[in-house]
Amino acid sequence: MESSSTKILDSFKEQLDKVLNIIEFDREYLQIAIDQLERHKDELVKFGLENKRYHPDSQINLLKTLVRSGPSQSKYQPVFNQCLVLQVSHFASAISSTFNESLSHYLENPTLISEKAENLEFRFRLSELIELEYDLSTAIGQIIARKSDISFQDMKSITNAFETFFSVEIKKNVDVDNIIAAQALRHVIVHNGEVVDQKCLRQLQSAGKRNFYRNIKIRSKIAIQREHIETVQKSMLSYVDNLIALCSPRVPQT
Numbered sequence: 001m002e003s004s005s006t007k008i009l010d011s012f013k014e015q016l017d018k019v020l021n022i023i024e025f026d027r028e029y030l031q032i033a034i035d036q037l038e039r040h041k042d043e044l045v046k047f048g049l050e051n052k053r054y055h056p057d058s059q060i061n062l063l064k065t066l067v068r069s070g071p072s073q074s075k076y077q078p079v080f081n082q083c084l085v086l087q088v089s090h091f092a093s094a095i096s097s098t099f100n101e102s103l104s105h106y107l108e109n110p111t112l113i114s115e116k117a118e119n120l121e122f123r124f125r126l127s128e129l130i131e132l133e134y135d136l137s138t139a140i141g142q143i144i145a146r147k148s149d150i151s152f153q154d155m156k157s158i159t160n161a162f163e164t165f166f167s168v169e170i171k172k173n174v175d176v177d178n179i180i181a182a183q184a185l186r187h188v189i190v191h192n193g194e195v196v197d198q199k200c201l202r203q204l205q206s207a208g209k210r211n212f213y214r215n216i217k218i219r220s221k222i223a224i225q226r227e228h229i230e231t232v233q234k235s236m237l238s239y240v241d242n243l244i245a246l247c248s249p250r251v252p253q254t
Contacts (some may be wrong), residue, residue: 004101005244012094012240016233019083019090023076023226034063080224081189087229088186091179091236092152098240099152100141102166102247107140114167122147155180168246175242177207178235185213185222194222 037056106112151157162168184203201218212231
């Protein structure tokens with residue numbers, strides 16, 4: 001399980017880094033243009049053209065200004081908001097993979113299964129077994145999660161699932177509250193036109209320890225910033241890393 005857990009965490013970090021790269025989607029191209037103009041300027045000076053009237057300084061300065069001020073422009077706001085949506089999706093995927101890997105490994109060591117989970121019953125349709133070619137070993141966690149109505153985009157559901165199946169206690173801290181807030185904001189971005197509703201406000205109020213997006217009002221428009229995305233990234237990585245550690249010690253290493 002150790003190698004699988006490492007892969008889950010590494011893959012998750014890679015996906016979150018890609019989300020951050022999206023924020024700077026045009027910075028790379030602007031920098032290429034800046035570099036070319038600066039090389040052109042150097043060539044002009046090299047060949048003795050010292051008159052600044054013929055140097056591309058104004059163009060270079062304009063592009064540098066765009067690099068610095070670009071993210072503050074309103075056109076970037078939908079990009080930032082959608083990056084938060086992506087983060088929540090990648091987080092749910094990482095938690096789902098952790099649950100699946102943990103349950104598969106625990107089932108290979110039946111004495112480790114919690115008393116709560118030991119007597120749970122699940123019904124399978126024959127079509128489901130046929131689809132899996134009668135091999136539940138790699139997808140048992142996904143199937144059980146679906147049968148148990150576990151939502152990996154809801155922190156309460158995640159907490160209950162890991163406590164039930166693995167006797168793992170997940171303490172509510174600033175990382176948990178940051179993720180709860182991200183999930184709440186993600187919901188209104190996707191389903192409520194980016195406008196804060198009463199449900200979102202209640203969820204944010206329950207995440208009192210969060211250290212981002214503290215000031216929010218009903219019917220306000222969600223406006224995610226880069227620092228919010230970076231804060232959520234750190235909390236998500238810390239949470240997944242801790243969750244894997246909580247599950248792993250109970251499992252003999254293979």
